[in-house]
Amino acid sequence: MKYKIASLIFLLFSANQMLKAQTKYEITSPDKELSVSVFLKNKQAxxxxxxxxxxxxxxxxxxxxREDADFAKNLxxxxxxxxxxxxxxxxxxxxxxxxxxxxxxxxxxHLQNASAQKMDVIFQVSNDGVxxxxYFPDADTQLKKITEEKTAFHFFESTKAWMQPMSVAKTGWESTNPSYEEYxxxxxxxxxxAPTQAGWVYPALFNYKNTWLLVTEVGLDGGYCATRLKQNSPAGNYQVGFPDGREAFTNQNVNPESTLPWYTPWRVIAVGSLKKVTESTLGTDLAAPTKTAINPELFQLGKASWxxxxxxxxxxxxxIQKKYIDFAADMKWEYCLIDVDWDTKIGYEKMQQLADYAKSKNVGLLLWYNSAGDWNTxxxxxxxxxxxxxxxxxxxALLQKMGIKGIKVDFFGGDGQSMIRYxxxxxxxxxxxxxxxxxxxxTLPRGWQxxxxxxxxxxSIKGMEFITFDQNNANEEPLHATTIPFTRNIFDPMDFTPMNxxxxxNIxxxxxxxxxxxxxxxxxSGVQHLAESPNGMATVPAYxxxxxxxxxASWEDTKFIDGYPGKFVVMARKAGSKWYIAGINGENSDKLINLDFSKFNxxxxxxxxxxxxxTDFITGGIDLKSPPPVKMKPYGGFVIVVTQK
Structure with a gap:
């Protein structure tokens, strides 16, 4: 009898443990369209x-x-x-x-490992993603170090991807990689x-059947390194990877380390139609709010000559810089960017004169700096x-006294935690x-703005400067420019320095x-550093x-109208009482775009x-009662300015 009771207790206990092991915890989006299931299988999450x-x-x-604890098994x-x-x-x-x-x-x-050490996994599901x-909730003043993150994104095998390879640390011009400048x-x-062991950068875009998914990270606050996706993804299973050991700020740490308690950055997957993903703001929704000590009104967005x-x-x-200040003033642009070696070729004293002259023209100066350190030559x-x-x-303090409005800092070359702190x-x-x-x-801003x-x-992009260096980059521009609105530029400002x-x-x-x-x-981009020159601008029509x-310089709203990564894109952005609708064609064939202007009042x-x-422009009004399709030429585009009622 005792044996039967013991056996029954054992069976009940085993059944209870199996039930726990099979329990799925559901989190749905407010509109019920997205659902996340979280569960343990063989004591792994x-x-x-x-x-x-x-x-x-x-x-x-x-x-x-972690060095002191395993939170990937026996949970x-x-x-x-x-x-x-x-x-x-x-x-x-x-x-x-x-x-x-x-x-x-x-x-x-709320999880714990075999040693009764605690780890929380916090899920938030919105209508546009997951x-x-x-979070490690325990209090401990001893420094903890994470050696590996097991987080993965396991896509079904028929999924297609748009991904930028991560460049290998200490490669490239003057050993300045990684700079997020690959196609x-x-x-x-x-x-x-991925082409190298360095893996893939964020954001990474995926398409499965009629669903688009975009993977990135947000909430990088100095308590963690920036991450990427590992080189190999067997059967579409992408794991989070850490930076190369050389991606550090002057011999400091690369991998994450902190005392407890400790939050990690958000792992973000925007999910939905291409329109929903492209219009999503998850990349800033989950970023930390503006630091209270920083007044946003002090910093003017705008356009710059360069x-x-x-x-x-x-x-x-x-x-020449005085000429470009005059150019900015004539164009009613807010800034003029003065680049490398200004301290030796112009000097601080003469730069003060330029700053005073620019101020008289209602133009602010932006000055270039080398990030320096031992990570580049x-x-x-x-x-x-x-x-x-x-x-x-x-x-x-010196720049503020001179009246300088901003700085451009170049050549960081690393994603280690110490470099993120820098x-x-x-x-x-x-x-x-x-x-x-x-x-x-x-690196990628990850919501820092x-x-x-x-x-x-x-x-953080292979931008216009590369087009000026080599014809192959110019040839790639249509495909590249129609890919990055869906990837690199989807959440964060991007200094492509566009428009020639x-x-x-020679190109x-x-x-x-x-x-x-x-x-x-x-x-x-919060500031658009525009590539056209005074001589070039003199050749364009007055309109x-x-x-x-x-x-x-900034937008109140954005709508995705139509497009496909690497083929074409049409977007509308609102400012005041006007909508600006723009399209670009990445392919060598005409495209007809139908626009419903009633949606823009x-x-x-x-x-x-x-x-x-x-090679030139034409302009004209649009018949709003029966608007014809807009025809984009091969590798062509258009801009429409809509004035609202």
Whole structure:
């Protein structure tokens, strides 16, 4: 009898354990379209995502490994919170939408490992995607180090991907990589290995049947390294990877380390139609709010003239920079960017004269700096001015006294935790002196523009400068430019430095003039450093010049009209009482675009489009009662300005 009772107790216990092991915890989006299931299998944590009840992401692993603890296996569920509705409203001038609303259902799984050490997994599911992060709730002043993150995104094998390879650390010109400056691999099969062991960068775009998914990370606050996706993804299973050991700030740490308690960054998957994913603001919804010590009103967004992009190093002299200040003033642009070696070729004293002259013209100056440090061998100066807090305060105080409005800092070359801290310290110190920041040769911003409103833009893209270097890059521009609105530029400002309307020295431009004119509307950046020169601008029609004198620096709303990554894109952006609709064609065939102007409450609409030969423009009004399709020429484009009723 005792044996039977013991056996029954054992069976009941086993059944209870099996039930626990098979329990799935569900989190749905407020509109019920997205659903996440989280569960343990063999004491390992996994999640799946469904859209409209159909699976779109297969069993994907969760967990982390610390030096002192394994949170990837032998896990048990201590408890699971109830669903909680999370709301957030914020304004963001430097983005696709001024007024933003975030609404998500939140649920927390409280887990522990075999040693009874605790880890939470926090899920938030909104109508446009899924986000989760880890939290170590215990208090411990001893430094903890994470050696590996087991987080994965397991796509079904028929999924296609648009992904940018990560460049190998310490490679490239003057050992400045990684700089997020590779071309995207377009519509490749998931499971395709990255070209090198460095892996793939964020954001990474995927298409499965009629669902699009975009993977990135947000909430990188200095307590973690920036991550990427690993090189190999067997059967479409992509795992989060850490930076190369050389991606550090002057011999400091690369992998994550912190005392406890400790939050990790958000892992983000935007999910939905291509329109929903492209219009999503998850990349800033989950970023930390603006730091209270930083006043966003101090930092003006705008457009800038820039001599270096076409004239290179020899243009950084007093007389040419004065000419480009006059150019900015004539174009009613807010800024003039003065690039490398200004400290030796112009000097601080003469730069003060230029700053005073620019102020008299209502133009602000932006000055270039080398990020310096031991991570690159770049000779350009100013150098070694920013790597310590004390040096930054001294230099920034001098710039503030001179009336300089912002800095461009170049050649970071790393995603290690110590390098991420350097970025954030740079933003904070610059903000104290009213200086905006633009980073080149840099990592992906990951929503930083919300937290640090003085961060106006970052490069992190193979931009216009590469087109000026080599004909092959010019040939690639149509495909590249029609891919990055769906990837790199989907959440974060991007300093592509677009738009050449006339000619590029020693390069035959493949795109048409109207394609180029559309880029400053298609691409979002807090400051647009425009590539056209005074001589080039003198060749364009008056109505094109007028458009470029008046087009907005920031947007109140953005709508995706039509497109496909690497083929074409049509977007509409709103400012005041006007909508700016722009399209670019990445293919060598005509495209007809049908537009419904009633959606824009249109009173009138004017179009600028390619002339027949594609090297010039034509303009005219649009019949709003029966608008004809807009014809985009091969590698062509258009801009329409809609005035609302």
């Amino acid at each position: 996994y999640y799946t995502i469904s859209r409209k009840s159909a699976p779109v992401l297969a069993n994907s692993s969760l967990g982390l490994i 048990t569920v201590l408890s699971v919170s109830k669903n909680e509705l999370v709301k957030d409203n914020y304004t963001l001038k430097n983005g696709k939408r001024l007024n933003n609303q975030y609404l998500a259902n939140k649920r927390i799984l 986000a989760f992060r880890y 995207y691999k377009k519509e490749i099969s998931v499971g395709t290995p 001599s270096w992009i076409m004239l290179k190093d020899n243009s950084i002299v007093y007389d 770049v000779k350009y100066t100013p150098k070694n001015k920013l790597t310590t807090h004390e040096n930054r305060l001294k230099e920034f 970025y954030l310290e740079l933003f904070e110190d610059a903000a104290k002196f009213g200086l905006s920041v633009n980073c080149h040769g840099a 919300r937290t640090y409103p003085n961060l106006v833009t970052m490069e 309307l006339s000619k590029i020295p 035959k431009r493949k795109t048409t003039a109207a394609f180029e004119l559309a880029l400053p509307v298609i691409f979002q 094109v010049k007028s458009f470029l004198q008046t087009f907005p 249109a009173k009138e609409a004017e179009i600028i489009i390619d002339a027949e030969e594609g």
